Amino acid sequence: xxxYILRRTLSTIxxxxxxxxxxxSLLYIAPGDPAAVIAGDQASPEDIARIRANLGLDRPxxxxxxxxxxxxxHADLGTSIFTGLPVTQMIGQRIEPTLSLMVLTLIFAIVVxxxxxxxAAWKAGTWIDRGIMTFAVLGFSVPVFxxxxxxxxxxxxxxxxxxxxxxxPITQGLGPWLGNLVLPALSLGCVYIALIAxxxxxxxxxxxAQDYVRTAKAKGLGQKDVLFLHALKNAAVPIVTxxxxxxxxxxxxxxxxxxxFAIPGLGRLTxxxxxxxxxxxxQGVVLLFxxxxxxxxxxxxILYTFLDPRIRY
Amino acid sequence: xxxxxxxxxxxxxxxxxxxxRAVDGVSFHVNEGETLAIVGxxxxxxxxxxxxxxxxxxxxxxxIAGAIRFGGKDLLALSEKEMRAIRGNDISMIFQExxxxxxxxxxxxxxxxxxxxxHQGLDxxxxxxxxxxxxxLVGIPxxxxxxxxxxxxxxxxxxxxxxxxxxxxxxxxxxIADEPTTALDVTIQAQILDLMRDLKQRxxxxxxxxxxxxxxxxxxxxxxxxxxxxxKVEEAPVxxxxxxxxxxxxxxxxxxxxxxxxxxxQESSRLAEIxxxxxxxxxxxxxxxxxxxxxIATDICRAYAPALEPKGPRHAAACxxxxxxxxxA
Numbered sequence: 256x257x258x259y260i261l262r263r264t265l266s267t268i269x270x271x272x273x274x275x276x277x278x279x280s281l282l283y284i285a286p287g288d289p290a291a292v293i294a295g296d297q298a299s300p301e302d303i304a305r306i307r308a309n310l311g312l313d314r315p316x317x318x319x320x321x322x323x324x325x326x327x328x329h330a331d332l333g334t335s336i337f338t339g340l341p342v343t344q345m346i347g348q349r350i351e352p353t354l355s356l357m358v359l360t361l362i363f364a365i366v367v368x369x370x371x372x373x374x375a376a377w378k379a380g381t382w383i384d385r386g387i388m389t390f391a392v393l394g395f396s397v398p399v400f401x402x403x404x405x406x407x408x409x410x411x412x413x414x415x416x417x418x419x420x421x422x423x424p425i426t427q428g429l430g431p432w433l434g435n436l437v438l439p440a441l442s443l444g445c446v447y448i449a450l451i452a453x454x455x456x457x458x459x460x461x462x463x464a465q466d467y468v469r470t471a472k473a474k475g476l477g478q479k480d481v482l483f484l485h486a487l488k489n490a491a492v493p494i495v496t497x498x499x500x501x502x503x504x505x506x507x508x509x510x511x512x513x514x515x516f517a518i519p520g521l522g523r524l525t526x527x528x529x530x531x532x533x534x535x536x537x538q539g540v541v542l543l544f545x546x547x548x549x550x551x552x553x554x555x556x557i558l559y560t561f562l563d564p565r566i567r568y
Numbered sequence: 569x570x571x572x573x574x575x576x577x578x579x580x581x582x583x584x585x586x587x588x589r590a591v592d593g594v595s596f597h598v599n600e601g602e603t604l605a606i607v608g609x610x611x612x613x614x615x616x617x618x619x620x621x622x623x624x625x626x627x628x629x630x631x632i633a634g635a636i637r638f639g640g641k642d643l644l645a646l647s648e649k650e651m652r653a654i655r656g657n658d659i660s661m662i663f664q665e666x667x668x669x670x671x672x673x674x675x676x677x678x679x680x681x682x683x684x685x686x687h688q689g690l691d692x693x694x695x696x697x698x699x700x701x702x703x704x705l706v707g708i709p710x711x712x713x714x715x716x717x718x719x720x721x722x723x724x725x726x727x728x729x730x731x732x733x734x735x736x737x738x739x740x741x742x743x744i745a746d747e748p749t750t751a752l753d754v755t756i757q758a759q760i761l762d763l764m765r766d767l768k769q770r771x772x773x774x775x776x777x778x779x780x781x782x783x784x785x786x787x788x789x790x791x792x793x794x795x796x797x798x799x800k801v802e803e804a805p806v807x808x809x810x811x812x813x814x815x816x817x818x819x820x821x822x823x824x825x826x827x828x829x830x831x832x833x834q835e836s837s838r839l840a841e842i843x844x845x846x847x848x849x850x851x852x853x854x855x856x857x858x859x860x861x862x863x864i865a866t867d868i869c870r871a872y873a874p875a876l877e878p879k880g881p882r883h884a885a886a887c888x889x890x891x892x893x894x895x896x897a
Binding site for chain 1: 655
């Protein structure tokens with residue numbers, strides 16, 4: 256078990272290296288010359304060349320990549336071209352709202368979607384099942400920003416239950432923090448809920464037809480134990496997998512959600528950085544998101560072995 | 569008094585092509601400590617009968633009617649909650665497929681202990697101790713280690729032993745064994761049958777044994793009920809049935825069993841087969857259910873269903889032509 260965890264953890268290193276190479280190549284793939292952007296409209300070719308030399312952009316690709324990689328390993332993501340601040344500092348300032356939003360959405364989505372899928376599978380073919388699945392299709396089809404604006408209109412503007420937009424740090428109290436995040440988490444969670452509920456239903460349907468579910472009933476277990484213990488644990492692997500894959504949805508959705516609800520998080524930072532061609536910031540944010548994604552899926556791979564004792568690598 | 573009395577049991581399933589009368593008017597009883605075998609070929613309704621005893625038939629599309637009295641209580645009148653208190657406690661069940669009937673993600677000890685915690689209120693520690701005890705009882709070596717293992721770490725025979733341990737954990741009065749040895753190797757089959765016979769003596773539970781294997785019937789059963797197309801066609805004590813089968817279907821079943829010492833080259837010792845197949849149960853059957861495959865069927869058989877009539881001491885068969893005494897046949 257320990258050996259597996261170690262091997263699996265080590266295997267993320269080449270993955271992260273590939274991600275690093277890709278992220279660094281962004282600079283070369285993307286159109287536009289950062290040196291020209293920094294220099295401004297009035298700059299002469301000599302000015303641009305000088306800036307390029309200062310940034311190290313005139314050196315060979317691999318040398319630049321090596322240096323960048325080395326610095327990155329030491330938690331130095333460079334400085335923003337636009338603000339001149341270290342990228343790590345900029346990310347540090349923006350990470351709390353995004354992390355709060357993502358964790359809250361994740362918890363909320365799992366707590367809602369898994370029971371939904373289980374009930375839908377249990378009541379398969381009835382109006383309860385159809386109702387849940389209709390909601391799931393809706394949740395998956397309507398874009399995050401539409402749901403966001405509708406929720407903000409109804410619950411913030413009309414009913415005045417929650418603030419329309421903005422963010423309150425958790426240090427200023429749990430209530431205000433949560434109040435600001437409820438609507439964003441709801442709108443971001445819809446797609447995720449739909450995805451997890453559908454997979455949960457499909458996976459549970461398969462498991463509920465198995466002989467051991469009949470055995471569990473023959474033992475005299477109640478419906479709750481049969482569904483949530485005997486069946487769900489067997490159905491868990493695909494569900495946990497899709498939760499991990501869905502983190503990507505969450506990251507993409509967070510960028511949009513933060514714009515809709517004016518949350519000063521990493522999503523906004525990313526959008527701003529892209530508009531300004533602030534490459535070090537873009538690189539830093541993309542690298543961070545990739546790292547989170549790889550980390551989550553590492554945890555999930557390790558979780559498999561706890562969920563299903565037959566899984567050994 | 570009989571421990572279990574089943575009266576006019578009907579189990580019907582709604583299907584897109586019509587109502588499937590899987591079990592249609594079957595009555596039988598099981599005395600305390602007795603072993604009743606229910607035999608018949610695939611699709612004759614024997615498994616459905618056993619599942620309906622515990623009300624494990626999904627309703628809908630299924631529907632159970634008639635009466636199932638266990639210790640005087642009509643199980644069909646109980647609430648789901650009252651029924652749950654009986655399942656795994658007073659009546660428990662062993663299934664055909666030991667490979668798939670155990671939950672692959674829970675330890676063996678957990679699965680045995682579960683019924684004990686549920687029905688006898690044992691705590692986790694006591695349940696595990698009892699699980700070890702049960703594994704010892706069913707002859708699993710190194711039980712203290714095995715309780716912590718998962719089903720995939722056990723062989724087929726071992727898993728069936730675990731199933732038996734689960735079923736017997738709460739000292740049930742009635743054990744329903746649905747083809748308990750069908751999926752096992754012949755040598756393991758013999759071991760499991762020995763174990764069941766041995767435990768029956770010790771625990772004193774009555775057994776309803778569902779099987780299509782007449783060899784198994786001869787070894788463990790005291791009384792036999794033969795089912796065909798959802799009806800009971802013959803019932804007799806085991807020796808009587810093997811010696812004087814009255815119903816042509818039972819005779820066919822016995823004729824299809826190879827006998828030791830017979831050779832395949834002798835024309836006379838060729839295995840007899842029953843031509844044709846079980847009729848569709850979604851259409852009402854007029855006359856005798858077996859008429860379509862019966863060698864001695866006449867117009868009477870195709871027009872009127874024969875009633876189950878006594879054909880000897882504790883022997884009954886549903887056939888117009890099954891005579892009272894074997895000598896006459």
